[in-house]
Amino acid sequence: MRLSAAEPEPYPASYYAATRNEAMEFPALCADVRSDICVVGAGFTGIATALTLAERGYSVTVLEQHRVGWGASGRSGGQMLGGLPGEAALQKYWGQSRADALFELGYRGHDIIAQRVLKYGIECDLTYGAIDVARRPRHVERLKRMHEALCARGMEGQLRLVTAVDLPELIGTDKYLGGLVNTRNGHLHPLNLCLGEARAAVGLGVTVYECSEVTAIEHGPQVLVRTAQGSVRADSVVLAGNGYQHLEPAVLAGMVFPAGSYIVATEPLEFAEAAQINPDSLAVCDMNEVPDYFRFSADRRLLFGGRCSYSGREPRNIEKAMLPRLRDIYPQLSLKQVDYAWGGKIGIVVNRVPLMGRIGPNVFYALGYSGHGVSLSHAFAELLADAIQGDSEKMDIFASIPHRKIPLGKKFGSQIVALGMLYYRLRDLL
Numbered sequence: 001m002r003l004s005a006a007e008p009e010p011y012p013a014s015y016y017a018a019t020r021n022e023a024m025e026f027p028a029l030c031a032d033v034r035s036d037i038c039v040v041g042a043g044f045t046g047i048a049t050a051l052t053l054a055e056r057g058y059s060v061t062v063l064e065q066h067r068v069g070w071g072a073s074g075r076s077g078g079q080m081l082g083g084l085p086g087e088a089a090l091q092k093y094w095g096q097s098r099a100d101a102l103f104e105l106g107y108r109g110h111d112i113i114a115q116r117v118l119k120y121g122i123e124c125d126l127t128y129g130a131i132d133v134a135r136r137p138r139h140v141e142r143l144k145r146m147h148e149a150l151c152a153r154g155m156e157g158q159l160r161l162v163t164a165v166d167l168p169e170l171i172g173t174d175k176y177l178g179g180l181v182n183t184r185n186g187h188l189h190p191l192n193l194c195l196g197e198a199r200a201a202v203g204l205g206v207t208v209y210e211c212s213e214v215t216a217i218e219h220g221p222q223v224l225v226r227t228a229q230g231s232v233r234a235d236s237v238v239l240a241g242n243g244y245q246h247l248e249p250a251v252l253a254g255m256v257f258p259a260g261s262y263i264v265a266t267e268p269l270e271f272a273e274a275a276q277i278n279p280d281s282l283a284v285c286d287m288n289e290v291p292d293y294f295r296f297s298a299d300r301r302l303l304f305g306g307r308c309s310y311s312g313r314e315p316r317n318i319e320k321a322m323l324p325r326l327r328d329i330y331p332q333l334s335l336k337q338v339d340y341a342w343g344g345k346i347g348i349v350v351n352r353v354p355l356m357g358r359i360g361p362n363v364f365y366a367l368g369y370s371g372h373g374v375s376l377s378h379a380f381a382e383l384l385a386d387a388i389q390g391d392s393e394k395m396d397i398f399a400s401i402p403h404r405k406i407p408l409g410k411k412f413g414s415q416i417v418a419l420g421m422l423y424y425r426l427r428d429l430l
């Protein structure tokens with residue numbers, strides 16, 4: 001039984017929520033407690049940070065306003081993609097040599113996930129193999145450059161540059177002009193990964209409270225984190241609320257805009273149909289600024305996502321909004337029923353470089369992975385844990401990158417975001 005009068009907002013009616021392995025529920029915080037670390041937000045960033053810190057011997061309390069994995073982490077496309085978003089900005093501020101030195105960070109999350117799946121026996125359908133696909137001739141050129149750059153960093157054994165001729169056999173469609181297969185990338189059931197990591201964290205002594213929205217943070221040598229019915233006093237605090245976060249507005253307001261992204265899941269395909277469309281079960285992502293992304297679930301549903309509505313307004317009918325593009329790419333699936341449709345908020349940063357840093361000496365934050373958070377949140381969680389332990393070298397590199405704020409006030413915020421979206425759509429059309 002919950003200890004709070006407030007009911008948690010349920011998971012969205014997604015394929016993931018319908019197939020989650022864990023039925024764990026956690027109480028609401030109704031007391032004043034003490035902990036080494038307090039983490040705000042129970043998505044990948046929050047849970048992975050809590051687990052890393054618990055593995056290192058800290059006592060950790062996690063406060064989540066709804067349920068574990070309720071946010072983007074439990075709704076995502078599940079594509080485990082490498083690389084640091086915002087490469088152009090990174091090279092500008094870091095220079096080529098430092099950008100090279102931090103290249104492996106863009107894949108560090110993959111290793112953390114693989115190790116945890118093994119160590120804690122997390123069943124999350126982890127499958128390797130992904131492909132970036134070109135929609136326009138300039139994307140083909142970019143694919144070639146990506147291939148070259150990744151080969152130069154020692155990944156040639158995990159890459160295959162393919163042409164339009166290869167694609168019908170590889171991904172069952174002739175809509176793309178080329179692709180880059182990357183077997184280091186992959187896909188997984190994101191909610192089951194998040195819940196599995198939460199179970200592992202609890203096993204190491206982490207305390208999780210759901211239905212516990214953090215309403216205020218009082219800074220000091222010990223930070224006081226308040227919810228409606230309780231508080232946590234902690235030596236350090238981690239803000240991990242991503243696109244759903246409103247705390248510390250003086251520093252974080254307008255740094256990330258919450259862009260909507262939507263996914264439909266078809267009914268399961270027959271084995272033969274699935275084998276014809278995507279025999280290697282690759283995660284597919286196109287190279288538009290506002291990409292389409294799709295893959296099979298473990299039970300052979302096509303999970304087809306895309307169309308970020310940067311306007312912040314949810315489409316009235318997600319299925320209707322998504323189906324024309326799914327059918328354009330896979331006309332052979334036109335008669336398939338859609339069983340689930342849902343959306344969530346991606347935290348996008350203007351220059352695409354994720355935000356990480358600290359406010360005062362002991363309040364840390366990481367957010368805004370610009371659509372790459374499945375893997376990157378795990379790498380950043382490790383950097384947060386390092387910083388809390390006193391090694392903030394890598395975190396400080398990210399913290400030093402200048403970011404532009406978006407004036408996302410109540411009055412004009414959504415119009416400004418919609419304008420930004422229009423800009424990206426026009427770029428995609430060129």
Ligand SMILES: Cc1cc2nc3c(=O)[nH]c(=O)nc-3n(C[C@H](O)[C@H](O)[C@H](O)COP(=O)(O)OP(=O)(O)OC[C@H]3O[C@@H](n4cnc5c(N)ncnc54)[C@H](O)[C@@H]3O)c2cc1C
Pocket residue numbers: 040041042043044045046063064065066067068069070071072073074075076077078079080081212213214215240241242243244245246247261262263293305343344345346347366367368369370371372373374375376377
């Ligand atoms: C539809 C969709 C598809 C995506 N597809 C992919 C993909 O294929 N690959 C990829 O790499 N990334 C993808 N992403 C992005 C990825 O899911 C995110 O980058 C990642 O999950 C971010 O994790 P997080 O823990 O930082 O944030 P979230 O998972 O959003 O978690 C933040 C949590 O903080 C809680 N919270 C916020 N404020 C408070 C507060 N005051 N008190 C208590 N709790 C609070 C929220 O309730 C939420 O549960 C997708 C996102 C969406 C929405």
